[in-house]
Amino acid sequence: MNAIEFIIAGMLAAATPFLLAALGELVVERAGVLNLGVEGLMALGAVLAFIVVYQGGGHFLGFVAAGLGSAALSLIFAFVTLGFRANQVAAGLAIGILGQGLSALFGKTYESLTVKALPRLSVPGLSEIPVVGGLFVQDIVVWISLVATFAIWAMFAYSKLGLVIRAVGENPKAAHAIGYSVITVRVLAIAFGGAMAGFAGAYAAVIYTPLWADGMIAGRGWIAIALVVFGTWLTGRIFLGACLFGAVSLMGLAAQATGLDVPSQLLSSLPYLVTIIVLGIISADRRLLKLNGVASLGEPFER
Amino acid sequence: MSGGFVASFPSLVRRERASLVATFIAPAVALVVALVLNLSLYLLMGRDPVAVLYAMLLEPFLSWASFSEVLLKAGPLLLIAQGLAIGFRAKVFNIGAEGQFILGAIFASAIPVWFPQATGQWIWPAMLLLGAIGGALWASLTAFWRVRLNANEILVSLMLSLVAAQLLNYLLLGPWKDPNGFNFPQSVMFQYDAMVPTLIAGTRLNVSFLITLVLSLAAFVFMQKSFSGYKLQVGGLAPRAAGYAGFKEGWTIWLSLLIGGFAAGLAGAAEVAGPLGQLQRSISSGYGYAAIIVAYLGGLHPIGIVVSALVMAVIYIGGDNAMVSANLPIAAVRVFQGSLLLSYLIAVAFVRYRLEWPKTARRAASRSPS
Numbered sequence: 001m002n003a004i005e006f007i008i009a010g011m012l013a014a015a016t017p018f019l020l021a022a023l024g025e026l027v028v029e030r031a032g033v034l035n036l037g038v039e040g041l042m043a044l045g046a047v048l049a050f051i052v053v054y055q056g057g058g059h060f061l062g063f064v065a066a067g068l069g070s071a072a073l074s075l076i077f078a079f080v081t082l083g084f085r086a087n088q089v090a091a092g093l094a095i096g097i098l099g100q101g102l103s104a105l106f107g108k109t110y111e112s113l114t115v116k117a118l119p120r121l122s123v124p125g126l127s128e129i130p131v132v133g134g135l136f137v138q139d140i141v142v143w144i145s146l147v148a149t150f151a152i153w154a155m156f157a158y159s160k161l162g163l164v165i166r167a168v169g170e171n172p173k174a175a176h177a178i179g180y181s182v183i184t185v186r187v188l189a190i191a192f193g194g195a196m197a198g199f200a201g202a203y204a205a206v207i208y209t210p211l212w213a214d215g216m217i218a219g220r221g222w223i224a225i226a227l228v229v230f231g232t233w234l235t236g237r238i239f240l241g242a243c244l245f246g247a248v249s250l251m252g253l254a255a256q257a258t259g260l261d262v263p264s265q266l267l268s269s270l271p272y273l274v275t276i277i278v279l280g281i282i283s284a285d286r287r288l289l290k291l292n293g294v295a296s297l298g299e300p301f302e303r
Numbered sequence: 304m305s306g307g308f309v310a311s312f313p314s315l316v317r318r319e320r321a322s323l324v325a326t327f328i329a330p331a332v333a334l335v336v337a338l339v340l341n342l343s344l345y346l347l348m349g350r351d352p353v354a355v356l357y358a359m360l361l362e363p364f365l366s367w368a369s370f371s372e373v374l375l376k377a378g379p380l381l382l383i384a385q386g387l388a389i390g391f392r393a394k395v396f397n398i399g400a401e402g403q404f405i406l407g408a409i410f411a412s413a414i415p416v417w418f419p420q421a422t423g424q425w426i427w428p429a430m431l432l433l434g435a436i437g438g439a440l441w442a443s444l445t446a447f448w449r450v451r452l453n454a455n456e457i458l459v460s461l462m463l464s465l466v467a468a469q470l471l472n473y474l475l476l477g478p479w480k481d482p483n484g485f486n487f488p489q490s491v492m493f494q495y496d497a498m499v500p501t502l503i504a505g506t507r508l509n510v511s512f513l514i515t516l517v518l519s520l521a522a523f524v525f526m527q528k529s530f531s532g533y534k535l536q537v538g539g540l541a542p543r544a545a546g547y548a549g550f551k552e553g554w555t556i557w558l559s560l561l562i563g564g565f566a567a568g569l570a571g572a573a574e575v576a577g578p579l580g581q582l583q584r585s586i587s588s589g590y591g592y593a594a595i596i597v598a599y600l601g602g603l604h605p606i607g608i609v610v611s612a613l614v615m616a617v618i619y620i621g622g623d624n625a626m627v628s629a630n631l632p633i634a635a636v637r638v639f640q641g642s643l644l645l646s647y648l649i650a651v652a653f654v655r656y657r658l659e660w661p662k663t664a665r666r667a668a669s670r671s672p673s
Binding site: 040222266269 | 317396448453457469473476632634641644648651
């Protein structure tokens with residue numbers, strides 16, 4: 001398998017943690033809330049899933065535990081920012097630190113242990129295609145993530161729920177005036193975002209690299225937040241961005257395998273550097289951000 | 304959609320004017336709440352909360368030696384937080400102090416690593432200066448990205464911190480590794496003149512602590528008395544008014560980030576030229592992130608930050624103590640930090656708001672003549 005085939009085959013799996021967390025953050029931000037705690041929410045989900053799977057609970061229960069645990073932590077964020085109108089930047093950072101701390105605390109006795117990943121399911125026929133065939137051999141969670149991406153796209157494009165979420169984010173006062181509870185919509189969006197970050201962490205810890213190490217999320221939660229900006233709050237572009245980051249994070253491995261003499265630290269920082277560069281390119285188009293951005297993002301709602 | 308469910312909760316009502324009392328007691332209340340929550344957690348984990356409480360909150364004060372360690376720990380937290388708070392008040396969210404701290408440490412280490420034989424009293428001041436410049440340079444990348452490219456400074460500064468950690472790893476595993484260091488990821492031990500002179504004999508407290516106090520005073524004068532500081536605060540509180548007054552937004556961002564980077568870089572330099580004496584992988588125990596909490600807990604006020612830096616230093620030292628004496632994992636310190644900031648954010652809401660219970664509201668409504 002050459003480097004290109006390796007990247008094509010692994011891209012979707014590598015993209016899945018980014019994708020799930022970014023989809024969750026997309027819904028949160030569309031509702032007008034900026035939750036910067038994704039890194040911590042992912043870390044908590046990762047450790048909970050790992051513990052459940054290691055103890056023999058199975059992958060399904062692992063994902064359930066991760067989703068519930070991270071949703072619960074994100075509800076603390078909702079309590080502080082919506083209940084007490086706290087600064088969302090500070091509260092998000094606090095949730096991030098708390099989540100990473102709890103993950104290190106719970107995971108202490110599991111350091112360096114491994115679990116079994118899930119088998120891959122291939123699409124008959126398509127997986128036989130040369131070069132790109134690897135794209136069609138993925139585990140079940142990748143397939144579900146693709147369905148989730150489509151569902152969220154359809155929700156924002158066609159459903160009333162999508163409209164309500166966007167109304168709450170664009171103009172909370174108007175949404176309130178026509179009878180929607182801004183706070184309820186935001187609480188539910190935050191809980192959904194928390195659960196998605198939990199799933200993202202779970203995927204990273206029990207399927208993508210089924211080994212527990214403290215700090216294993218390694219900035220992926222922050223990249224997921226950046227992905228929402230890259231994708232200019234549009235589901236399809238966020239999916240493409242996640243694939244790009246999946247590919248970038250594999251490039252390091254591919255480059256090492258081909259014996260390229262580049263310091264491994266440079267390859268490890270590649271996703272961060274790409275984030276910085278792409279963020280600069282996309283944000284420089286101020287009109288684009290203004291057009292697609294969420295008007296009330298980060299502002300507390302007061303009747 | 305909400306109806307009776309939300310109505311049964313008390314609601315926040317904006318006060319006529321901000322409560323000064325609440326401003327002062329909010330951090331203390333937050334500390335007590337965080338303590339109760341965390342001690343309950345330790346109880347659940349099967350640890351003796353009394354032993355933890357003793358190790359965390361009393362032991363650091365029981366001897367001059369351990370209290371001097373608290374002051375030593377408070378130094379970098381105080382310095383970084385003062386720099387960050389200036390930016391936070393201007394609504395410039397530099398959360399990449401960790402990376403600026405690392406770059407400061409790297410820049411400062413360049414002198415003893417490249418000139419291990421050099422002697423003279425100029426070395427440590429030059430290292431501190433070089434470190435501060437290094438931190439400011441690293442922060443200037445974020446400033447450029449924000450001002451010129453309109454990129455979110457939170458994400459850029461955070462990403463640069465992750466890059467900085469990799470850069471440090473690269474240096475310590477590669478070109479700057481001590482050849483006689485048994486393959487440990489660390490630089491050579493610095494020569495005597497590369498160390499900041501000790502302030503009090505018998506402790507590790509050094510002259511950089513004095514510099515930190517002087518700079519805290521400078522931060523106070525700058526924020527509370529100077530016109531530049533006033534411009535920054537107007538930019539944060541009322542960006543439109545600042546625009547009408549002709550205060551440039553780009554200037555605010557550059558100044559905030561350069562000050563934050565300078566302070567964090569200086570702190571990093573003081574750490575390698577002080578208690579560590581070499582460049583190591585673990586130069587920062589998350590100071591850059593903890594300093595964000597210190598800045599908020601101190602109410603973003605230079606004097607408040609002096610107090611909150613001491614509190615955070617006690618938590619660090621106490622956490623170390625509790626790790627030894629009560630077998631508490633060191634991750635507990637991060638859990639404490641996160642819950643402390645969350646408690647504070649709730650407590651500080653009462654500066655501007657008061658709670659109104661639905662019952663009293665209804666009673667007031669029925670009493671009022673209509």
